[in-house]
Amino acid sequence: MNDELDVQCLPYMPLQIERLRRSKAWLRCKRNPEIAFYMVNLWMRAWHEVPAGSIEDDDDVLADAAMCSPEKWEELKDDILKGWDRRDGRVWHSTVIEIATEAVGKLRMNKSRTAAAREARELQRQSSVAETVTENVTNSVTEHEGKGREEKGIEDKTTSDDVVAVAPSISQDFAFEAQSIRLTAANLEQWRKAFPHVALEAELWALDEWAGTKGNKWFTAVSGALAKKERAAVDRVSTAAAVRDRGGGQRRADPRI
Numbered sequence: 633m634n635d636e637l638d639v640q641c642l643p644y645m646p647l648q649i650e651r652l653r654r655s656k657a658w659l660r661c662k663r664n665p666e667i668a669f670y671m672v673n674l675w676m677r678a679w680h681e682v683p684a685g686s687i688e689d690d691d692d693v694l695a696d697a698a699m700c701s702p703e704k705w706e707e708l709k710d711d712i713l714k715g716w717d718r719r720d721g722r723v724w725h726s727t728v729i730e731i732a733t734e735a736v737g738k739l740r741m742n743k744s745r746t747a748a749a750r751e752a753r754e755l756q757r758q759s760s761v762a763e764t765v766t767e768n769v770t771n772s773v774t775e776h777e778g779k780g781r782e783e784k785g786i787e788d789k790t791t792s793d794d795v796v797a798v799a800p801s802i803s804q805d806f807a808f809e810a811q812s813i814r815l816t817a818a819n820l821e822q823w824r825k826a827f828p829h830v831a832l833e834a835e836l837w838a839l840d841e842w843a844g845t846k847g848n849k850w851f852t853a854v855s856g857a858l859a860k861k862e863r864a865a866v867d868r869v870s871t872a873a874a875v876r877d878r879g880g881g882q883r884r885a886d887p888r889i
Contacts, residue, residue: 637684639732645679646731657715670698670712678728685729686722748873755866758828808836812844813854827858829865
């Protein structure tokens, strides 16, 4: 039994009509309709207590919760409290506890679905940003290389589709340097921001030999490969969220429970 059970966020308590009509408690109410009023008041009070399904075991508190006069309470309390258990200074109603526990479970499930959907949307947004940043990095490197050729008086015969990385030199420091892939700290950081869900250095080492087959277009090729891996990560999260979402049952009028 959960001593922290709390459904105060729910403004109403579900009423299982057939279960109630067939119960012994309602049979007693048929013989004495007055106690039905007191019983329902106790159920409602217990619903919004913490722990849910319980009330302080004190005659004054219970009579007040039942909206019953002290004199009438002394007369009827044994009938009214049938089905309640006493422990730890409180009275507990197992059916109210059961319904509250079910409600809390559904609240948590819906909260988890909402969080998963929000995470999937954020990953999609970041993936879109990543593609934009990749394009900016590519353009920046291309522009840098073009200026370098102009300063050296070298004719640039590459097309607009040809993208090359900054050529390594003795005086230049690289934050990442493999056989084919060489990145400055600035470019490495730009890629790290562009592909936040990729183990960047590990992927660069894995792609290095393949990048060597791309000649002076290795930068574009590696950017595309990393962007594809980033999208795959986003898709996995979206798929997981969709699977979790399909796992729920039929919703009631109020989707919170």
